[in-house]
Amino acid sequence: MSATSREGVVIVGSKPPLNYVTACLSLFNSGAAEVKIRARGQAICRAVDVVGLLRKGFVKDLKVRDISIGTQEFNLAGRSSRVSTMDIVLLKPDK
Amino acid sequence: MSATSREGVVIVGSKPPLNYVTACLSLFNSGAAEVKIRARGQAICRAVDVVGLLRKGFVKDLKVRDISIGTQEFNLAGRSSRVSTMDIVLLKPDK
Numbered sequence: 001m002s003a004t005s006r007e008g009v010v011i012v013g014s015k016p017p018l019n020y021v022t023a024c025l026s027l028f029n030s031g032a033a034e035v036k037i038r039a040r041g042q043a044i045c046r047a048v049d050v051v052g053l054l055r056k057g058f059v060k061d062l063k064v065r066d067i068s069i070g071t072q073e074f075n076l077a078g079r080s081s082r083v084s085t086m087d088i089v090l091l092k093p094d095k
Numbered sequence: 096m097s098a099t100s101r102e103g104v105v106i107v108g109s110k111p112p113l114n115y116v117t118a119c120l121s122l123f124n125s126g127a128a129e130v131k132i133r134a135r136g137q138a139i140c141r142a143v144d145v146v147g148l149l150r151k152g153f154v155k156d157l158k159v160r161d162i163s164i165g166t167q168e169f170n171l172a173g174r175s176s177r178v179s180t181m182d183i184v185l186l187k188p189d190k
Contacts, residue, residue, distance in 0.1 A: 041140060042140050043140075044139055044140040044143055045136060045137050045138075045139040045140050045179065048139055048164050048179040048181060049179050051164055051179075052164075052165075052166040052177065052179050055166070056166065056177070064164065067162040067163075067164065068162075069143050069146055069147075069159065069162065069183070070147075071147040071150070071151065082147065082151070084140065084143040084144050084146075084147050085143075086143060088164070
């Protein structure tokens with residue numbers, strides 16, 4: 001995230017959920033009003049876990065501003081593949 | 096779904112995504128204006144895949160009315176566990 005941006009992005013992959021929780025927390029602490037959590041395929045469940053953990057243990061009145069789902073298409077060795085994507089926009093409660 | 100209800104619920108589990116696609120389609124065809132897709136834990140990614148498949152191949156202008164995420168707590172042999180949940184409400188385009 002650049003210093004002027006008010007929004008941070010956390011891309012959820014295959015690491016343990018707590019890693020992404022810490023990433024979100026440090027973005028909020030460095031002044032981001034919104035944090036967007038992005039995930040593809042199997043990582044989508046982990047992204048939802050991250051929001052659950054944040055809500056339960058770290059930011060009590062965290063708001064979920066928006067959730068969107070979609071599909072991304074790409075060519076892999078001449079074959080077209082599809083993967084589901086999800087974006088969750090979190091809002092810091094006091095902003 | 097009862098005959099008088101205008102909303103159907105499809106609970107996504109561990110079967111192949113196409114099974115749930117067919118379930119959604121038959122609910123829409125039997126007159127449901129809305130179909131709610133429910134999933135927990137690992138099945139959340141599959142629920143997003145189901146929506147992607149429906150949009151891509153079956154109901155071209157399907158609308159996603161609402162997506163909500165949450166956490167469900169339960170006691171398993173004296174230990175409390177948490178699992179993430181997701182509800183996706185789909186709207187038939189012509190309704």
